[in-house]
Amino acid sequence: MSHLHLERWSDQQAALVLGIKRSTLAKWRCLGTPAGLPxxxxxxxxxxxxxxxxxxxxxxxxxxxxxxxxxxAA
Incomplete structure (x- = not known):
């Protein structure tokens, strides 16, 4: 049986890629992303x-x- 390996990033890695703070990601998880963003x-x-x-x-x-x-907003 083969195991499917899915790569996962930590919140720190995701924040780095997005150019935001980890605390912003935490806020988005709790309160939702800003208007206009999925x-x-x-x-x-x-x-x-x-x-x-x-x-x-x-x-x-x-x-x-x-x-x-x-x-x-841009």
């Missing part, structure tokens, strides 16, 4: 939070278009 799927194992690279990269493509990096 939710960012995640999974938990105990207290640890994980994201798939595909989900983070798909979200990043949308986030970069909608966010100018200065706290405002």
């Amino acid at each position: 939710p960012l799927p995640y999974s938990k194992a105990g207290r640890r939070v994980f994201y798939t690279p595909a989900d983070v990269e798909a979200f990043a493509a949308i986030y970069v278009v909608k966010h100018d990096g200065k706290g405002g």
Whole structure:
């Protein structure tokens, strides 16, 4: 029997790719993402939070278009 290995990123890795703080990801998990952005799927194992690279990269493509990096919409 073969085992399917899915790569997972920690919240720290996901935050680095998105260029945001880990606390921002935590806030989004609790309160939801900002208006106009889809939710960012995640999974938990105990207290640890994980994201798939595909989900983070798909979200990043949308986030970069909608966010100018200065706290405002592009």
